[in-house]
Amino acid sequence: MEILENFNLKHFNTFHVSAHGRYFVNATDLTCLRDALAFANKKEIPFMLIGQGSNLLFKEDYPGLIIEINVRGRKLIREDDDTYFVKARCGENWHAFVQWCLDNKFYGLENLSLIPGTIGAAPVQNIGAYGVELCDVMVSLDALEIATGELKTFTNAECDFSYRNSVFKQGLKDQYVIYSVTFGLSKKPVINIRYAALAKALEGISLDALTPELVSQTVCDIRRSKLPNPQRLGNAGSFFWNPEISLENYTLLQEEHPGIVGYPTADKVKLAAAWLIEQAGWKGYREGDVGVHEDHALVLVNYGQATGAELVDLSRRIQASVKVKYGIELMPEVRII
Numbered sequence: 001m002e003i004l005e006n007f008n009l010k011h012f013n014t015f016h017v018s019a020h021g022r023y024f025v026n027a028t029d030l031t032c033l034r035d036a037l038a039f040a041n042k043k044e045i046p047f048m049l050i051g052q053g054s055n056l057l058f059k060e061d062y063p064g065l066i067i068e069i070n071v072r073g074r075k076l077i078r079e080d081d082d083t084y085f086v087k088a089r090c091g092e093n094w095h096a097f098v099q100w101c102l103d104n105k106f107y108g109l110e111n112l113s114l115i116p117g118t119i120g121a122a123p124v125q126n127i128g129a130y131g132v133e134l135c136d137v138m139v140s141l142d143a144l145e146i147a148t149g150e151l152k153t154f155t156n157a158e159c160d161f162s163y164r165n166s167v168f169k170q171g172l173k174d175q176y177v178i179y180s181v182t183f184g185l186s187k188k189p190v191i192n193i194r195y196a197a198l199a200k201a202l203e204g205i206s207l208d209a210l211t212p213e214l215v216s217q218t219v220c221d222i223r224r225s226k227l228p229n230p231q232r233l234g235n236a237g238s239f240f241w242n243p244e245i246s247l248e249n250y251t252l253l254q255e256e257h258p259g260i261v262g263y264p265t266a267d268k269v270k271l272a273a274a275w276l277i278e279q280a281g282w283k284g285y286r287e288g289d290v291g292v293h294e295d296h297a298l299v300l301v302n303y304g305q306a307t308g309a310e311l312v313d314l315s316r317r318i319q320a321s322v323k324v325k326y327g328i329e330l331m332p333e334v335r336i337i
């Protein structure tokens with residue numbers, strides 16, 4: 001295991017901000033992962049796991065060990081009459097895995113096409129897009145218990161998934177490293193176009209022509225049309241969560257702001273944070289190298305040499321103005337370090 005020192009993390013976060021990790025290790029297998037955790041423990045320094053850094057923002061240098069999770073591997077492990085059970089290790093790229101599943105006719109991940117990041121990061125925040133969340137297709141996962149170095153299996157229910165949330169962000173935060181994830185994928189094509197923007201993009205297509213491949217392609221097209229490619233423009237997708245409020249509160253807000261965009265959930269209403277930010281005047285805003293993307297108000301961008309601190313400062317100004325205008329607290333979805 002090679003430990004690098006004072007390592008620049010610019011290429012390990014999709015915001016492309018410069019920040020240094022005191023130590024850095026590229027963990028390519030389970031032994032390496034265990035050794036890296038033991039190193040941090042022995043040195044009594046904090047450690048942090050990163051996949052492709054697609055949901056984090058470094059506002060300063062990191063004083064501990066950065067562990068790049070790079071453990072690869074994916075395979076079909078079993079099947080029954082309806083389902084393929086497919087296992088992928090934590091360092092696999094999410095979108096490449098989705099494509100591989102489609103190529104093999106393992107269906108169910110199409111709506112989650114083109115999400116940046118790795119397999120290991122996906123369950124932590126229960127990634128979701130275009131009407132599907134990871135929890136809809138995940139059977140179980142294996143995670144390394146940091147305290148003991150043992151692998152433990154968690155069923156879907158044990159992960160306690162909810163919107164952009166899981167037990168690994170709550171009660172078991174910082175206690176486990178996700179090592180591999182097992183998905184239950186359908187043998188028959190599954191078409192889910194309940195998400196309004198997806199249904200609209202596929203309007204007029206006959207049922208016969210509606211294939212998982214077409215759904216995947218359409219999701220990619222929609223994402224490319226409004227979310228900037230992090231390889232070209234530094235960003236981490238949605239910067240804030242879409243806030244959930246009570247129906248009562250929503251009705252009051254609607255009276256004052258008739259155009260407000262909200263979607264009913266089980267017992268609440270999920271507001272489109274992008275709408276709140278756009279209406280507060282931020283869409284397309286730019287100051288120096290930080291800004292709010294011109295095609296999507298929920299996406300903060302680094303136009304070149306922005307620092308993490310500048311991006312955090314912009315996010316706080318957005319939060320403050322949305323709070324004044326709507327009385328709503330926006331919470332960062334991006335992990336700020």
Ligand code: EPU
Nearest residue numbers: 129130237238240241242261272274275278295296297298
């Ligand atoms: N809207 C605006 N202004 C904008 C953009 C959107 O007013 O600039 C309004 C529109 O009314 C639009 C609504 O917001 O209909 C929702 O927009 P969109 O469909 O783009 O979805 P979102 O709520 O902004 C969420 C996820 C995305 C995911 C999409 C599609 C969160 C925090 N974000 O965005 O996830 O791709 O739905 O399912 O839940 C991510 O997590 O990084 C991410 C990109």
